[in-house]
Amino acid sequence: MRVAVQGEPGCFSHAAALGHFGVLTLVPCRDFVSLFEAVLDGRADRGCVPVENALAGAVTENLDLLVRSPVTAVGEAYVRVEMCLAVRPGTRLEDVTAVGSHPVAFRQCRRFFDAHPEVEEVVAYDTAGSIRDLMMDPDVAWNGAIGPALAADLYGAETLERGLEDHPRNFTRFLVVARASEARRSARSPKASLAFTLPHRPGALHDALGVFADAGLDLTRLESRPIPGRPWEYRFFADVRGASGEGWERTLHALHARSDDVRVIGRYPEAPAP
Amino acid sequence: MRVAVQGEPGCFSHAAALGHFGVLTLVPCRDFVSLFEAVLDGRADRGCVPVENALAGAVTENLDLLVRSPVTAVGEAYVRVEMCLAVRPGTRLEDVTAVGSHPVAFRQCRRFFDAHPEVEEVVAYDTAGSIRDLMMDPDVAWNGAIGPALAADLYGAETLERGLEDHPRNFTRFLVVARASEARRSARSPKASLAFTLPHRPGALHDALGVFADAGLDLTRLESRPIPGRPWEYRFFADVRGASGEGWERTLHALHARSDDVRVIGRYPEAPAP
Numbered sequence: 001m002r003v004a005v006q007g008e009p010g011c012f013s014h015a016a017a018l019g020h021f022g023v024l025t026l027v028p029c030r031d032f033v034s035l036f037e038a039v040l041d042g043r044a045d046r047g048c049v050p051v052e053n054a055l056a057g058a059v060t061e062n063l064d065l066l067v068r069s070p071v072t073a074v075g076e077a078y079v080r081v082e083m084c085l086a087v088r089p090g091t092r093l094e095d096v097t098a099v100g101s102h103p104v105a106f107r108q109c110r111r112f113f114d115a116h117p118e119v120e121e122v123v124a125y126d127t128a129g130s131i132r133d134l135m136m137d138p139d140v141a142w143n144g145a146i147g148p149a150l151a152a153d154l155y156g157a158e159t160l161e162r163g164l165e166d167h168p169r170n171f172t173r174f175l176v177v178a179r180a181s182e183a184r185r186s187a188r189s190p191k192a193s194l195a196f197t198l199p200h201r202p203g204a205l206h207d208a209l210g211v212f213a214d215a216g217l218d219l220t221r222l223e224s225r226p227i228p229g230r231p232w233e234y235r236f237f238a239d240v241r242g243a244s245g246e247g248w249e250r251t252l253h254a255l256h257a258r259s260d261d262v263r264v265i266g267r268y269p270e271a272p273a274p
Numbered sequence: 275m276r277v278a279v280q281g282e283p284g285c286f287s288h289a290a291a292l293g294h295f296g297v298l299t300l301v302p303c304r305d306f307v308s309l310f311e312a313v314l315d316g317r318a319d320r321g322c323v324p325v326e327n328a329l330a331g332a333v334t335e336n337l338d339l340l341v342r343s344p345v346t347a348v349g350e351a352y353v354r355v356e357m358c359l360a361v362r363p364g365t366r367l368e369d370v371t372a373v374g375s376h377p378v379a380f381r382q383c384r385r386f387f388d389a390h391p392e393v394e395e396v397v398a399y400d401t402a403g404s405i406r407d408l409m410m411d412p413d414v415a416w417n418g419a420i421g422p423a424l425a426a427d428l429y430g431a432e433t434l435e436r437g438l439e440d441h442p443r444n445f446t447r448f449l450v451v452a453r454a455s456e457a458r459r460s461a462r463s464p465k466a467s468l469a470f471t472l473p474h475r476p477g478a479l480h481d482a483l484g485v486f487a488d489a490g491l492d493l494t495r496l497e498s499r500p501i502p503g504r505p506w507e508y509r510f511f512a513d514v515r516g517a518s519g520e521g522w523e524r525t526l527h528a529l530h531a532r533s534d535d536v537r538v539i540g541r542y543p544e545a546p547a548p
Binding site: 052053054055056057060167169170171202203205206207209210212213216217218219220221222223224225226228229230231232234273274 | 326327328329330331334441443444445476477479480481483484486487490491492493494495496497498499500502503504505506508547548
């Protein structure tokens with residue numbers, strides 16, 4: 001299975017894909033648009049797309065890409081965003097003078113830097129890449145790097161400390177996507193992701209959510225996104241549990257009666273949320 | 275009236291504040307946290323806080339700050355995000371070789387750069403600041419700058435072209451905030467912004483939105499944000515119309531019965547949406 005992810009080998013998306021597939025061939029992509037392209041043009045069989053982080057919220061660019069692209073979600077995956085301090089083997093904590101990582105990782109590890117004010121933060125474009133550069137580039141500007149344990153393992157770095165992040169309950173949720181033509185509806189697909197627009201009238205959203213409630217579907221998430229060119233109108237992204245059988249077909253039918261644009265992003269087996 | 279905004283004089287927030295207040299003393303702040311601090315410590319009487327853009331969606335950092343900070347929304351304002359090409363007076367379009375602006379502005383003006391492939395894009399940290407630097411820094415790396423017409427007017431630049439943005443229906447909505455202790459509930463405050471958490475059970479959101487629907491309130495916007503430390507639970511941000519009188523009090527009462535955390539961000543006169 002060739003799986004496209006945004007990022008370098010060892011990144012959190014890679015870890016999520018490994019957790020989901022076990023064995024895979026990684027197709028690293030420089031940005032999310034390239035990830036979708038890799039799936040659509042057949043360079044990858046699947047894409048592992050982050051859609052939501054438990055601290056930062058929705059990955060809005062990917063919600064928009066999911067609606068625009070002829071892909072279908074065939075699975076979901078979670079990864080714990082655990083930040084590790086990686087060094088060249090033999091380096092001690094007191095020897096670390098400069099740490100490379102992505103700015104978001106620095107923001108998530110304030111306690112570590114408050115406890116080590118002498119350690120310089122050097123901005124890199126990627127967490128896993130900062131660990132790779134530490135191990136493969138002799139001229140790199142840091143002698144420690146913060147990123148995923150998977151990257152430390154891959155590049156042969158030593159992990160000095162784990163759990164550097166301030167909020168240990170930090171997870172990212174991914175959708176696993178395939179080309180839409182590969183959609184296979186299994187009877188055992190109790191979770192669904194879909195997007196729909198609504199007319200701008202009082203009670204429209206309440207009415208639409210009533211469709212799910214009446215069918216006994218559990219709405220696990222609702223996001224709204226603007227519709228370009230239609231200011232103050234929104235596209236809603238919903239994840240629901242229990243999307244199987246005849247009840248699901250009835251739900252879609254009722255939703256179509258209330259929205260002129262319903263897009264089922266995919267139905268897939270539910271992964272246990274961490 | 276001293277009004278805090280994030281950005282340089284002439285920025286879109288400044289334009290929004292001028293549209294709302296007419297006359298004001300600007301308190302420029304380097305980031306949103308500083309803007310809230312300026313209001314809370316009394317350096318500013320009001321803050322003009324972008325909460326939503328018609329193309330990009332919610333300004334999530336500000337939603338989180340609105341919930342955390344003891345401020346109250348006392349008004350709303352809209353501004354059209356119109357990008358102008360500013361030059362030093364006398365410069366002709368065919369003389370422009372390099373244009374400075376914020377990366378977001380470059381992304382919003384693809385048609386212009388496609389039509390002028392010879393023009394270099396030089397990244398600046400701010401749109402208004404790129405126009406100020408054009409006029410005040412003789413060593414600046416650009417001889418054109420893309421930003422608000424207000425900045426061109428303020429710094430004495432000449433506006434060569436207007437409406438450079440690909441999507442002309444681009445607007446940003448702001449909340450005008452004051453210290454919470456200044457809250458004055460006027461009977462003529464038909465719009466309200468509020469945030470609430472919900473227990474994780476099927477139908478909880480549908481039930482909560484029913485409170486608004488039953489009261490005849492028009493939900494104009496709903497956003498969800500993660501709650502740090504409680505993965506896959508959400509805080510919902512709602513804007514509603516018709517939030518006045520006894521009906522509003524009943525609505526809040528019914529919402530409190532369904533949520534253990536309701537925060538009224540403010541009630542304010544509605545501004546006409548562009």
